[in-house]
Amino acid sequence: MEVLIEETAHNVAKRVADFVERLIVTSPAPVLGLATGATPVLAYQELIRRYRAGTLSFERTRVFLLDEYVGLAAGHPGSYGSTIRRELIDHIDMATDALMVPASDAASLRASSHCYDAEIRDAGGIDLQLLGIGSQGHIGFNEPGSSLSSRTRIKTLAASTRRDNGRFFGGADEVPRHAVTQGIGTILDARQLLLIAIGSTKAKAVAAAVEGPITSMVPASALQLHPHATVVLDHSAAADLQLAEYYAVVQRHKPQWLRPEQAAE
Ligand code: PGA
Numbered sequence: 001m002e003v004l005i006e007e008t009a010h011n012v013a014k015r016v017a018d019f020v021e022r023l024i025v026t027s028p029a030p031v032l033g034l035a036t037g038a039t040p041v042l043a044y045q046e047l048i049r050r051y052r053a054g055t056l057s058f059e060r061t062r063v064f065l066l067d068e069y070v071g072l073a074a075g076h077p078g079s080y081g082s083t084i085r086r087e088l089i090d091h092i093d094m095a096t097d098a099l100m101v102p103a104s105d106a107a108s109l110r111a112s113s114h115c116y117d118a119e120i121r122d123a124g125g126i127d128l129q130l131l132g133i134g135s136q137g138h139i140g141f142n143e144p145g146s147s148l149s150s151r152t153r154i155k156t157l158a159a160s161t162r163r164d165n166g167r168f169f170g171g172a173d174e175v176p177r178h179a180v181t182q183g184i185g186t187i188l189d190a191r192q193l194l195l196i197a198i199g200s201t202k203a204k205a206v207a208a209a210v211e212g213p214i215t216s217m218v219p220a221s222a223l224q225l226h227p228h229a230t231v232v233l234d235h236s237a238a239a240d241l242q243l244a245e246y247y248a249v250v251q252r253h254k255p256q257w258l259r260p261e262q263a264a265e
Contacts, residue, residue, distance in 0.1 A: 001223060002230045003210060003247040005238045009198045013042035015232050016130065019194055020047060021056055023128045028060065031120075033129030033182070034088070035066045035140075036080040037165075039196050040130055044088040051092045058094040064120055066131070067140045067181035068104045070154060078169050102152055102180040109154055109180065116152040117186050129190035133197050136160050137205040137218035141181035144217045148225075150183030184222045193229040195220065197237035206233060207240035 006012045020043075024030050034040070050056040065080055072079045077086075081101040089099055100123075102116045103109070120126055131139050136158065142150065143158040156178055166172035187193065197206050209220035210231055223229040238244055 001210065001226075002250075003238075003241070003243075004230065004232045004251065005241075005244060005247060006232065006234055009042055009234050012196060012198055012232050012234050013046045016040070016043035016194060016196055017046040017050060019128060019192075019230070020130075021050065023192075024056060024058065024061055027127060029124065030061045031123050031125065031127050032061055032063050033066060033126040033187075033190055034063050034084055035130045035132050036083045036087070037132045039132040039198055041087055043130075043196070047088065048091045058092045061094055062098045062123055063089070063094065063100065064116075064123070064126055064182075065099070065101045066129070066187075067179050068102045069176040070104045070109070070178035070180060071176045072104075102182070104154075104180045116180075116182070120186070120189070126190035128192045128194060129187060131187070131193060131195040131220070133195055133202055133205050133209060133220045134161060135164060135201050135205055137208055137220050139184070139187060139195070139220045139222070141179040142184050142187075142219040144219065146184055146216055146219050148214070148216055148219075148222050149185040152180065152182050152186050154178055154180050184219055188222060188226055191228065193223055193226050195223060195229070195231045196233075197231070198234045200236040200239060202233075202237040203240040206231070206237050207242070211242055 004015060006015055020032065047056065051058065065084055068080045075082055100119055133139060136144055138144065138161065141155045141157060143155060143161065162172045162175040165175050169175050205220065208218045209223060212218060212221055214221045214224050
């Protein structure tokens with residue numbers, strides 16, 4: 001696992017946008033996995049800026065969203081499908097049918113829980129999956145206790161998640177009780193994982209995920225099993241890491257030929 005610690009949230013956003021841009025310019029048919037929530041918003045703004053500057057096009061890009069609430073009316077502003085359109089897709093040149101969102105209506109959920117994973121597979125798999133992290137260590141809506149080999153399925157949200165996300169709904173009680181989320185096994189199938197965390201409220205979860213034992217009690221710790229996982233943090237989110245100085249040394253002395261911008265050339 002590579003750990004990148006940036007001075008500011010803006011630098012985190014630029015770093016994340018660099019990863020996305022590198023994929024898009026090097027792949028003939030890039031498949032991105034995107035997350036919603038507060039964390040990736042600045043990165044999405046940076047991607048929109050690059051698109052408007054004419055340096056980046058999303059025409060060939062397909063997107064699979066990480067998760068979606070169950071029970072919200074179509075087009076509800078709090079739904080993750082609406083959120084990703086509002087925060088990114090509506091502002092770039094991606095084809096409208098290139099966004100896939102996990103089906104979360106009762107009929108689809110009864111019909112097949114593995115359908116989304118099949119769609120991801122049929123698209124050739126996800127090249128780069130962006131992830132946030134919950135304050136208790138969840139990724140997607142894989143709450144503590146989730147199977148490390150789980151596939152896309154319905155989950156009941158933890159009380160802490162409903163509390164944390166109440167700010168998007170006008171209170172925790174308004175947050176749906178269920179969501180459909182890519183499973184941890186689904187997430188681990190992506191060719192590259194990019195976990196982003198900003199702010200001190202994530203410091204404990206980040207330290208547990210990056211430096212603690214691999215356990216279903218900290219779903220993000222499953223990233224330790226992935227051969228190509230990168231964690232991009234600001235200083236506050238990195239505050240509880242024991243090896244922060246080592247991660248900085250790794251970056252300072254990284255051989256030129258191992259730097260991703262070199263690999264992309
Ligand atoms: P946040 O949520 O980006 O809104 O902090 C991240 C998460 O819960 O995974």
